[in-house]
Amino acid sequence: MTTTLTRLRMATQKSGRLAEASERLLKDAGIKIRSSKGQLTARATNFPLDLMLVRDDDIPTLVGDGVCDLGIVGQNVLEEYRLDPANEDVDVLCRLGFGGCSLRFAAPADEAFELANLEGTRIATSYPLLTRKFLEDNGIQAEVVTMHGAVELAPRLGIADYVCDLVSTGQTLEANGLKPVHTILESESVLIRTRADIGSEKSDRADALTTRIDGVIATAESKYIVLNAPETALEEITRILPGAEAPTVMPLLGREGHVAVQAVCQESVFWETLEALKRAGATDILVMPIEKMML
Known part of the structure; x- marks a missing residue:
């Protein structure tokens, strides 16, 4: 069981345009939050994390001063905070893709x-x-x-x-x-981290949570594509696949000169993309959502 001193503290918006999106992000990262209506704090039941539910303007201050280890806040609020030389700066860990x-x-x-x-x-x-x-x-x-x-x-x-x-x-x-x-x-919204010393144990947990959040963000737009194609079309098909790096290529049993291609596409896959793949020689094209991804 983790003590209060070793549990991460994250500041998030109590209400407003980022509140629901922040809650959904943590849920997608596998964090189960137990909260009571009207409370200023909430507790994760399956991860050493406590939330402080506050006004968005207060989030950079709480993180900058080390009261909270992490925070989710709009860049607009963060940049306004940073322009005051009296404020302690924070590190931006990643963009979160919502609250634009x-x-x-x-x-x-x-x-x-x-x-x-x-x-x-x-x-x-x-x-x-x-x-x-x-x-x-x-x-x-x-x-x-x-x-x-x-x-x-x-x-x-x-x-x-x-x-x-x-x-x-x-x-x-x-x-x-x-x-x-x-x-x-x-x-847009960003995940921020204090520059105060939080100790190795909490730092490891902050890194683990950030890795989960990175995976959620990557999964949001990513799709898993499977298709069959002649080997001669591989170069063109690889060029067309949106945001794919080093697709997996395997020979098709009983079809000499043909291969199966599997790829994670980290950009949106549109019907026009599928049509271009088909023109290049791809067949049996499947596009599937990705539930979880660890980068």
């Missing part, structure tokens, strides 16, 4: 926008450090107004001329008479 969005300037829908329009204006944002850095890097003088919600209302309320906010679909901006016009940062 972009930090963008938004302008009135009827405006012919260019960056020069920002000069001398007021810009409302929940990401003041990222916004100021962009303005400084581009030699633009503008006042940054920090808001902690409903940023898209700022122009309508007369608080600001423009906004710099997260955009996923753009529907909220459109509903408030705005349009996204320039991207500062493309963001």
Whole structure:
């Protein structure tokens, strides 16, 4: 039985767009979480891991200060945190492939926008450090107004001329008479790790969990392809297979000059790909999902 001191601590979003995806990621990694509604902590029953369920803005701080060993957070939040020199930095272990969005300037829908329009204006944002850095890097003088919600209302309320906010679909901006016009940062969720010394035992467990998560991410887009083909078509078929490295090739019993090809494709496999394989000489093509993968 592991003690509290040797159990990993991971900070994840309590609620919001990353909360369900983080929970699903851990489930796919074989981690069973026992939690009670409304609690700020949750405990894994089959792995030495405890979750701290917090606001996304607090996750980099908890990991940076060593309160938590690992965390799942959006790059947008992490990069804002990193721009404050008072904060301890963290290591990014991997991108997680969910929570995609972009930090963008938004302008009135009827405006012919260019960056020069920002000069001398007021810009409302929940990401003041990222916004100021962009303005400084581009030699633009503008006042940054920090808001902690409903940023898209700022122009309508007369608080600001423009906004710099997260955009996923753009529907909220459109509903408030705005349009996204320039991207500062493309963001997705990432797994982060503290730089504080956590000891060899916890470090080994963190590495084991990271390996599982890497496998889940690789499995998400990967497919297992099996096909038969003449040996003369192998070079072309290998070229067509999406993201495949060194496919397994075995002779077909009773069919001289023909082989069976097996490959893990680490990119999406579309119908067009199958059609191209068939034109190259492949037959009996099977595409199967991969349940688990260890890289």
